[in-house]
Amino acid sequence: MAGTLAEKVWEAHLVRRGTGGEPDLLYIDLHLVHEVTSPQAFEGLRLAGRPVRRPDLTIATEDHNTPTLDIDRPIADKTSRTQIDTLRANAREFGVRLHSLGDADQGIVHQVGPQLGLTMPGLTVVCGDSHTSTHGAFGGLAFGIGTSEVEHVLATQTLPLQPFKTMAITVNGALPPGTTSKDIILAVIAKIGTGGGQGYVLEYRGEAIRKLSMEARMTICNMSIEAGARAGMIAPDETTFEYLKGRPHAPEGADWDAAVEYWKTLRSDDDAEFDAEVVLEAADLEPFVTWGTNPGQGLPISASVPVPGDIADESARVAAERSLEYMGLEPGTPLRDVKVDTVFIGSCTNGRIEDLRSVAKVVKGRRKADDVRVLVVPASARVRLQAEAEGLDEIFQDFGAEWRNAGCSMCLGMNPDQLAPGERSASTSNRNFEGRQGKGGRTHLVSPLVAAATAIRGTLSSIADLELAGDIDLTTFDGSPLDGVGAPPITETVVDLPMPVPAGAR
Amino acid sequence: MEKFTTHTGVGVPLRRGNVDTDQIIPAVYLKRVTRTGFEDALFAAWRGDPSFVLNQDAYAAGSVLVAGPDFGTGSSREHAVWALKDYGFRVVLSSRFADIFRGNSGKQGLLAGVVAQEDIEILWKVLETRPGTEVTVDLEARTATADDVTVPFQLDDYTRWRLMEGLDDIGLTLQHADDITAFEGTRANWRPKTLPAKHWPSETVEPARPAS
Numbered sequence: 223m224a225g226t227l228a229e230k231v232w233e234a235h236l237v238r239r240g241t242g243g244e245p246d247l248l249y250i251d252l253h254l255v256h257e258v259t260s261p262q263a264f265e266g267l268r269l270a271g272r273p274v275r276r277p278d279l280t281i282a283t284e285d286h287n288t289p290t291l292d293i294d295r296p297i298a299d300k301t302s303r304t305q306i307d308t309l310r311a312n313a314r315e316f317g318v319r320l321h322s323l324g325d326a327d328q329g330i331v332h333q334v335g336p337q338l339g340l341t342m343p344g345l346t347v348v349c350g351d352s353h354t355s356t357h358g359a360f361g362g363l364a365f366g367i368g369t370s371e372v373e374h375v376l377a378t379q380t381l382p383l384q385p386f387k388t389m390a391i392t393v394n395g396a397l398p399p400g401t402t403s404k405d406i407i408l409a410v411i412a413k414i415g416t417g418g419g420q421g422y423v424l425e426y427r428g429e430a431i432r433k434l435s436m437e438a439r440m441t442i443c444n445m446s447i448e449a450g451a452r453a454g455m456i457a458p459d460e461t462t463f464e465y466l467k468g469r470p471h472a473p474e475g476a477d478w479d480a481a482v483e484y485w486k487t488l489r490s491d492d493d494a495e496f497d498a499e500v501v502l503e504a505a506d507l508e509p510f511v512t513w514g515t516n517p518g519q520g521l522p523i524s525a526s527v528p529v530p531g532d533i534a535d536e537s538a539r540v541a542a543e544r545s546l547e548y549m550g551l552e553p554g555t556p557l558r559d560v561k562v563d564t565v566f567i568g569s570c571t572n573g574r575i576e577d578l579r580s581v582a583k584v585v586k587g588r589r590k591a592d593d594v595r596v597l598v599v600p601a602s603a604r605v606r607l608q609a610e611a612e613g614l615d616e617i618f619q620d621f622g623a624e625w626r627n628a629g630c631s632m633c634l635g636m637n638p639d640q641l642a643p644g645e646r647s648a649s650t651s652n653r654n655f656e657g658r659q660g661k662g663g664r665t666h667l668v669s670p671l672v673a674a675a676t677a678i679r680g681t682l683s684s685i686a687d688l689e690l691a692g693d694i695d696l697t698t699f700d701g702s703p704l705d706g707v708g709a710p711p712i713t714e715t716v717v718d719l720p721m722p723v724p725a726g727a728r
Numbered sequence: 729m730e731k732f733t734t735h736t737g738v739g740v741p742l743r744r745g746n747v748d749t750d751q752i753i754p755a756v757y758l759k760r761v762t763r764t765g766f767e768d769a770l771f772a773a774w775r776g777d778p779s780f781v782l783n784q785d786a787y788a789a790g791s792v793l794v795a796g797p798d799f800g801t802g803s804s805r806e807h808a809v810w811a812l813k814d815y816g817f818r819v820v821l822s823s824r825f826a827d828i829f830r831g832n833s834g835k836q837g838l839l840a841g842v843v844a845q846e847d848i849e850i851l852w853k854v855l856e857t858r859p860g861t862e863v864t865v866d867l868e869a870r871t872a873t874a875d876d877v878t879v880p881f882q883l884d885d886y887t888r889w890r891l892m893e894g895l896d897d898i899g900l901t902l903q904h905a906d907d908i909t910a911f912e913g914t915r916a917n918w919r920p921k922t923l924p925a926k927h928w929p930s931e932t933v934e935p936a937r938p939a940s
Contacts, residue, residue: 251920252922262806269763279921291938292936292938370897380908382901
């Protein structure tokens with residue numbers, strides 16, 4: 223029978239098919255762990271006297287609470303420090319590999335998996351974090367889970383799951399210059415709404431998706447959850463294989479060949495049936511920005527703040543009124559006139575090396591607007607090291623931006639990186655909920671290019687608005703290194719560093 | 729998980745609808761690293777009000793909560809279920825539960841029974857007329873009895889079976905440990921393992937400093 227990509231991955235992980243209303247039991251290939259949603263799961267294991275079944279399929283990192291300044295000093299916030307210390311103690315006790323603050327592989331969990339080559343096509347990947355959907359960009363089934371489920375996976379390496387529906391999101395054509403994969407996903411969410419994906423696994427396909435780099439694909443899958451979807455996926459291809467090859471945990475030799483042969487079968491069959499389909503023309507897209515307090519409240523940057531009175535649907539109108547009041551926006555104001563206080567470049571959505579290169583290309587040799595604070599927070603310490611090898615840190619600092627250590631940072635403000643009440647940001651992150659970046663903070667979600675242009679002009683802007691736009695080749699924002707940058711990607715020899723595995727664990 | 733067949737305990741009438749998880753346990757308690765010890769957090773905002781039902785001696789030791797419709801809406805925080813259990817509740821009855829709350833309850837052995845709203849009203853009357861009245865919840869028969877009043881409740885067969893067997897999801901899955909082990913035997917070599925840990929060479933990460 224013809225199948226979708228999602229169905230193929232599901233079937234390949236079926237430990238046991240449920241009968242009589244019972245869920246299917248699926249095997250989990252890779253379990254990512256961080257400090258916020260894991261402490262109670264480990265405590266549950268301890269109380270039940272259960273070990274972690276497969277420490278060798280589990281990896282932990284510190285990201286949500288970690289500071290991005292003075293990382294060599296004790297964490298000032300006591301509750302944050304306790305959560306970090308608890309993760310360290312749990313990792314030691316249960317034999318789980320942990321990348322701690324200060325380690326070159328510490329960083330946001332959704333960057334650490336891909337950069338180590340652990341995230342691959344055809345896997346099931348879970349984590350106690352809703353943005354686990356990121357990993358679906360490699361052609362696996364990846365989704366966020368609750369704390370009980372974290373414990374379940376730690377104990378059994380499986381999850382009982384009820385089947386989902388499938389939705390094809392086809393993006394035809396080519397993206398116009400100055401638009402990015404972030405604009406695709408913001409447009410998709412604006413189109414189908416924050417509940418449009420509920421109960422579905424989304425598969426992104428079409429020419430525009432095929433042309434995207436691996437990191438740009440991660441940005442799209444990352445925000446599937448913002449459409450309410452269980453997961454997002456993209457079928458693997460040469461771009462995927464190229465990204466993976468040579469990474470520390472990528473298969474080698476005969477294993478690599480066997481893997482690629484299998485990975486090439488991971489695509490939806492031509493006659494596969496989806497439960498729903500959405501089609502977008504890439505050529506119609508412009509840089510997108512959000513104006514409200516959910517990620518579906520977005521518009522092309524050339525638009526104006528909506529006038530609630532013009533919205534026919536009553537619940538949408540009431541929601542818009544409430545959003546605009548919180549955001550402190552006057553209906554009808556051109557979005558380009560909205561002035562920001564802070565520009566945040568980072569997060570599991572847009573904190574990768576290609577994002578930083580794109581920003582650097584725009585801001586190189588320029589100076590930020592005087593009264594705008596600009597934070598650049600790489601997604602992982604390894605991304606930070608790579609950026610420094612390419613000289614991007616100097617470009618950012620000459621621009622007037624703060625060059626920080628890695629972590630989730632201002633995306634959710636669990637660490638000190640927060641907006642003050644009433645402060646407004648243009649942010650490359652994923653959620654513009656009330657208070658998300660700090661109590662009373664106002665968030666506009668944008669692409670890295672819009673963030674860069676906004677940092678220069680001080681108001682929401684696209685790179686087409688820059689006075690010197692003529693000297694920027696708009697077609698080169700494909701994540702490639704800057705001209706004259708000699709530093710190659712990190713390709714040094716991989717070293718094995720075995721973890722001490724305590725007795726009792728396998 | 730403890731097996732659940734019948735439970736008898738003091739019934740608590742909570743005459744409120746749309747009790748969301750922020751009301752059950754405010755966000756400020758989520759930074760804790762424990763799974764237990766949330767009893768003080770339950771309904772934290774209301775506990776300061778002397779007239780709140782749990783602040784009345786007759787109800788303070790309650791274990792069967794009889795609530796208004798749409799109980800447990802809002803965030804997915806499992807802490808809401810933990811707080812109810814830590815306080816001593818074994819059963820919540822309502823005419824409608826939020827999906828995620830109901831799912832989390834089933835995982836944690838808290839019985840979330842769906843009772844018709846008119847029956848909820850009858851139970852409220854009994855519990856308010858004679859404070860401290862015990863309610864007997866019979867999972868086999870799917871009934872709740874307070875004094876001479878017996879009302880039916882709904883719970884899906886699969887969850888009911890799991891609660892009666894005292895099986896948490898993990899215990900249930902581990903009954904199929906052989907299937908899991910067999911599946912693991914078929915796992916292709918190329919699939920990743922995190923151990924032994926492979927890295928690019930370690931490098932020093934310079935701490936960023938505050939802008940002067």
